[in-house]
Amino acid sequence: MKRRDFLKLSGFAPIGIMGYGWMGHGWMGRRHSTNSNILSLKPKKSPLPIPKLLDPIIENGIKKFHLNIQESHHTFFENINTKTYGIESTYLGPTLLLRQGESVEIEYKNNLPEATTMHGHGMHVPAIMDGGVHQVINPNQCWSAKYTVNQPASTCWYHPHLMGKTAEQVYMGLAGMIIVEDEESKNLNIPQTYGVDDIPVVLQDKKFDSSGQIDYSPTRMEIKRGYKANTFLVNGAIEPYFNAKTGWLRLRVLNGANARVFTISFGLFKSFYQIATDNSFLEQPIKLNSLTLSPGERAEIVVYVDRDLVLQDRNTSKSLLYIFKDESIGLVDSLPTQLTNLERLNIHDAKRVRRFVLNMRRGHMAINSKIMNKNRIDERVPVNDVEIWEIINPMHMVHNFHIHATHFEIIERNGSARNVLPSERGFKDTIYMPPRSTAKVLVKMKDYVDEVHPYMYHCHILEHEDDGMMGQFTVVSNS
Template sequence: MNKTGVFIVMLLIVIGGAGWFFAENMPQRGAPMTGGGMNPPSDNTNTQSSSAEEKALPIPPLLEDKNPEQGKAEFDLIAQEGTTEFFNGKESDTYGYNGNYLGPVIRVRNGDDVKVNVKNELSDATTVHWHGLEVDGTEDGGPHSGIESGETWDPEFPIEQPAATLWYHPHLLHKTGEQVYKGLAGMFIIEDDISDSLNIPKEYGENDIPLIVQDKQFSSDGTFEYNLNRHDIMMGLQGDTVLVNGAVNPYLEVPQGKVRLRVLNGSNARTYNFKLSNDQKFHQIASDGGFLEQPAEMTNVVLSSAERAEIIVDFSEFEEGDTLELTDQGTPFMSFRVTGEEGHQADLPGQLTTIEEINPSEAVRTREFVFQGMGRNVNINGKQMDINRIDEVISLNETEIWEITNEAGGMMGGMGGNGGMIHPFHAHGVQFQVLDRDGNPPPPNETGWKDTILVSPGEKVRVIATFEHPGVFMYHCHILEHEDAGMMGQFEVE
């Protein structure tokens, strides 16, 4: 065999090994899961957290509304630098809103007129993007709305959407991954008359609990830094230690009854496969943009970066002192400790809300968005982000179908299938309904409103939306290292 033949054989061996690697590390979709994803080549063991002391789960405070007038709300939000002890006696440099790490929960109501005074006390510029909020482009907080160090941004917007668990985070061009990783993120909760009327757990911090799940790569001294290597650029930065609300190995004391968990995947890149340690069933009641029509019974839920799920876990059959763990692919990262207190006992409503389905016949056009490339060459439709270029122009109040296809992967999976990367697709300023995945109806927990859609290698997902807010908005992969590398485009609604 000549040298060329030997090279081809070796290349085939490498590709075959890569395909095995991706197949072994790719959680498979199956109803009622929301999609597949890939974690790093480790066994997903939390090496730091295995030696960390358990501590009570921190509950983010509700941010004070400074406007006493009914129907109006005003909040002060400060992006600042600080230090945080994730392990006893070991401080790490971090960012936070109104504190050292993460931020308070902003809670408003549908119909409110909201103003947020955002002050930037970082040494670098930043923005604040209201992820999942349907607002005009000038208030969206994307890359065009930079806040220089020492300056303030005062967006004002009406809340015109149903009850939902949203979030806020930076969206500075080429800096989103670093600033989110350092700690800039917080929940944004909308309530409405329907959420008020439902007989479900709704006592914030007691049986209605926010869970911001993130992963970090800690050094031996208990600190973390945002330093990307070639693997991080290709796959997105993924760590070996999972945090919940900024805590390692937290526990939550829960009553003997139903508890509502508002789960946000706030990680830069990791896709989680959440499951209870006893394989107990739970019910998902809401996705990104609000309530499902009916509760979806689940044994696990997969969330890619930026996706949310509200789930109800029933602890009624547990005894005082019992413990249950929340796991990612079987690895526990937080625990629930059952108290003797009686909790919420009412049966879940069979009907949570009514969602008016958008008829595909109302769509005036279909647009295609194709994820391609890998590493620093990631792109959508063959183009990388150019802030001076509008990629798509949409007419205000028109309905469109978007076809999102994942062809990304390059040598290690460019053909899709089990060899390749997932890409979570997110568009600003709008909520979608999922029409189908590869021609198949979406699972029950994807039949509500979605702003972030996991797209597996080789998969095509069709979604539909009506664009009711004018301005310039982003669409992008929500693996933040991919976004920062250019896997992002702009659409203008006019």
């Protein structure tokens, strides 16, 4: 039986070792009422949607992007129009390609019936261009992030950051990727043809009601645990497929879920290589059989396509993306042994230690027993000082920790540098914090001093962030 005929008959039944196929993923007998009555809904069988590369306008040497944030409808299920939010699209947004050293202006027009913001997650920018809780875009208004790209090659993303509404707006579809290139990345012998062998992969999970509409209605317990669902999406599609050429395939994987932690794998016996973390290349490719990403984290991986593959979530044994080997030969058939040389910070240069305890206060999520208050500055960080930030999760639940404005190094987990995984040894902006764990990261705020406008640090489980697990800091002059 031919592969495509197999798909038609099986409704995306598994072809990998660990996959269980769509019907095996729990459509029958789910506990959640919002999912228990949608047996008649059939997921749309489709190729992997590839977000378009948005074409900029060049004016006076400035690369300008214009993005419309809008209400829309998207087809997750056959013959069902689901209400969504999108950015220049029915769901999610286009990919923005930026290059180190160039001047950019990203203008967002809010066509929603409610306010929003748009944060460049992972972008090293001035505080007033960060798109945090203070840069609100009201309905029918525009806001622009203007800056010079000042960071190495990386995979970043943009998403709302509105106080109390971030989780719902991301859940409805507001997110997109930002790819930063530099001279070093362009000269590496790695897959670099967007949409062909260099593919964005946005992982999410979603609840739908009996009519196929998105259901975002967390209970108080689901706010504490994070809002999770049993329907998994890749770039807004349910179990899509991608036709790949024989050779190395690069996947820029973003955990764009509200709360779910994904552990990605191609099965027990298929290895792959991680080449980048949130904000930088790793110095050498790291061979892996699985990789865990918490919400907001990114990783660039390459896998050799010599047969059909299934990208899976090992935590749930669900299939995420089917990769079918094409007969043609790919553009890259070998990988470099050295990717970059990272200019690391020196722990002995650290001027101070700051401690951030992820806990609760009066029933709400908090940091250092303080619930987020956008009128309060929690920390003042001197520019160019090396600091150790100690992050403590004393709770019996998963958290993580994201810092705006900077790219940090993980130097210790649970009291030892040996517990830092090789796959974590690039620069990052988000760190996974399992239950009852500790970590230390090395931080240095650079370039942008603003003693009035703050950046944020917070848990990137979006329900936790909205509930109060967030704080603010300003970068102050060092004098």
